[in-house]
Amino acid sequence: MTIDQRLEVRRTPPPTSRAPWLGVGVLTLPVFLVSMDASVLFLATPRLTAALRPSAAEQLWILDVYGFLIAGLLITMGNLGDRIGRRRLLLAGATLFGLASVVAAFAPSPEVLIAARAAMGVGGATLMPSSLSLLTNLFPDPAQRGRAIGVWTAAFAGGSALGPVIGGVLLHHFWWGSVFLINVPVLAVLLVAAPRWVPEFRTGGSDPFDLVGIVLSMLAILPSVYAIKHLATEGADLSAMAVGLFGLTMLAAFVAYERRTLFPLLDLGLFANRAFTAAILVALLGMVSLAAMFYLTGIYLQSVLGQDVLAAALAGLPVAVTVAVASMGASRVVAHLGVGRAFVVALLAAAAGNGVLLGLGVTHGLVLYMVGTSIAGVGYGVMFSVVSEVAVGSVPAERSGAAAGVSETCFELGSALGLAVLGSLAVAVFRSRDDGRGFGDTLSATLLSTHDQALADAARAAFVDGLHAATLVGVVLLVLSAVLVGRARLTLAGAAEGHHEG
Template identity: 65%
Template sequence: MSTVTPSSDQRHGQTPGTERRMWWGLAVLTLPVLLVSMDFSVLYLAIPAITDALDPSATQQLWILDIYGFLIAGLLITMGNVGDRVGRRRILLAGAALFGVASVIAAFAPNAAVLVAARALMGVGGATLMPSSLSLIANMFPNARDRAKAIGVWTAAFAGGSAIGPVIGGVLLHHFWWGAVFLINVPVLAILFLAGPRLVPEYRAGSSAPFDVTGVVLSMLGILPLVYAVKTLAAEGASPTVFVIGAFGVLMLALFLAQQRRAAAPLLDLALFRNPLFSSAVSVALVGMMALGGMSYLTGVYLQSVRGFDVLSAALAGLPMAVAVAVFSIGASRVVAAVGLRTAFVGSVLLAAAGNLGLLMLDMSSPLWIYLVFTSIAGIGYGVQFSVVSDVVVGSVPVERSGAASGISETSFELGTALGLALLGSLATLVFRENSGGWSFGDTLGETLHRALGMGDDGTALASAARAAYVDGMHAASLASVILLGVLAVVLTLVMRTRRTSRPNSPQEVSPTMP
């Protein structure tokens, strides 16, 4: 792989054939992103069938669900740096191979332990796919306007995968056995292997500094326990063990940051956070995903356990929001061009806040259109902000570091989701328990509704009280997310004092050659 310095005509006067190849390459890059995001959500529908077939213990069931996300969160920064060094397309294809093999193992897993191991391998593979695909866009699209559109498409694919995962899972489980939700990955990855080498350019930074192995170890020892602690806190509540694990993660992260200041070639360039645009983007990713992740989970339970929709119907009710996210992710560059970067950032955060505020109108019998309208409003805000986040983060660094920067932004998204589930979920649970009205509630709404079965009139009253208390908890969490987003909007307004619509560091000085 070699790099050349293109002339001005080469940079700004691409031939129609080259441009078509560039956009077809983008279509190929969206495939692994779609799969990674789908595999976060598709398993929720399959768990009952997996439980019947493999009879996992409660601990094994937890790890089947969570080990995938844990390893992705822990390895994103590392894999972004590895891709910068060994080649972004190479690490993309290697990760896709691992993801595909692990998917086949998962589909035919004979027991729960094998399935947990396969999900872990899928997490390792998935951690290579996200930062490498996003950073390759920086190489393929040196023009700022084209790059912003391309990142919008990438963001739309990620959001679309999360939304259609349950729908596709429901269809597959209706016609096939549970392993089909994993085998669907194989033909998609086959397309990536066939088309990727032809349509996606290779890029590798020419760094000769030793790889920061110590930073890798410390980052994983920090991120993995912290994510585990916040997810366990959300699912099972507080305990001394959870706090010890969380405190260990915080300590390791502190050691990681101290070590990064001294490292010759650090995984995490702390100087990036002196850039107000970069810091603002990471903050939006973290807080935005806290609000989105927490409220998506709570409203999913609301639709099923309070309103009585089945899982597939609840997933279909989430499609309007997914469409809003996808459309406005792709159109985010036009929004920025029209109103400026600061206004686009602040306005998108306020739209997300307005959508979450509208959820306060939901009760046990409210019409479904309230949910559809306000989640769609929030989806517009999330679509714009997440697309702009990715563009700003990748654009805040030289092209040779865009893989590492992509890992930082994706880690922020992952940590935001975990914190949303833990903090907003815990707040909702606290209010749920406090509003029992003298009834003996279980730890969750589902447990309480199960307890109410067979109790006759008392059971009906218990179920009604539990549903009302859950709605109160959801309202409290909605209001908390609105406050968080509102504070973020104020901070962005103060910090982002300049209006910029282009990347600070365009990678036009380096252009990869096609193989």
């Protein structure tokens, strides 16, 4: 049963006329942190590797277990918030997120850091759906609600883009764990301000949780990702094949179960809508390429070009600005081009920006990096701002809640898959260039363990080859998405018009 179908709705009105916009300010804090923490470690990877010495697989788990748990639990946490109160869930999740951030900051080993990142993912899964749903409840007027959602979306996109910049500034002055401790004071503000400026909301629904669906989805995602990482770092063997086959079997079981259960975790019927499917694929594939771009270029700037962490952070400012500006200006682009053309142009801009990164070299590339990522940032900013509107606007009103949940899930899942799949591809190419030279598991590990300049130069060249391979796949995914959206353009336009009329 969706939110619109439920009869029992209990709200506490905001105490003053200014409270809705004060509430917006409060509710942008958690979404900014959640998106920032998906990317804040990108510039910290070399320092973290030096301190904890994780293997290549552990390094990728540190980065993406967070995103996978958010993606796997977003819809579940949204349903839980309907029952116990969305503000209550928001505050509980913020507390867990803050405590896990402290553990991560002082983690003594890769295993502890992975566990702390997993706990942060569980907390983050409560913050995103709670903040967005509470924000929409603050504004009965559709125009004001649209502006508020635009601010929320800009905070999400800005957090992802500014994560590496903020991380770089902190790393210039403090140790690698400082990128997690920054969460604590921000969450403290949230815990104090939310009870005052954000009214509680709950629907009193009692539909049963799809516990089987939750378990099957995680059993499908995590083993499949493990198999991909294992194949990249250790090569094909019986263990990787068995785990990968198990993951695919669980995926098939998940789809079969969701089709027949009365209260599914994922409403598969939504994918019968062409516009919805196109928007969801754009969200997924766009985030795959964006996450890989930020992660690999963060290592490139420091370990290949030799930039210090502050210089690398400053080099990331142009893309942070273009993503934020494009996110807030997306509505004007749509008004001028129409939603279908805006999607296609945004995807092609992101592809072109990533294509510029194919020119990055071992001894040059700083200017190309800044130009390429800035162009890509314009595309990503417009793209992600339009995705949610199209996804929700393309389905009937009574299914809009489920559509929003799937949209948010695909953003997080795409980010995690970008790190897992394209990150693993880059590692595989790096390892394939070894030829008995004695590379470590990663470029950072190799540079830390050798004083042989020839070996170090060969490792840097191998990493650039891996970056090019992953980037090329990202470009292909973006172009294919543009073709898909171009074919669905009329359907997308109709969906957007219907949404605005509603």
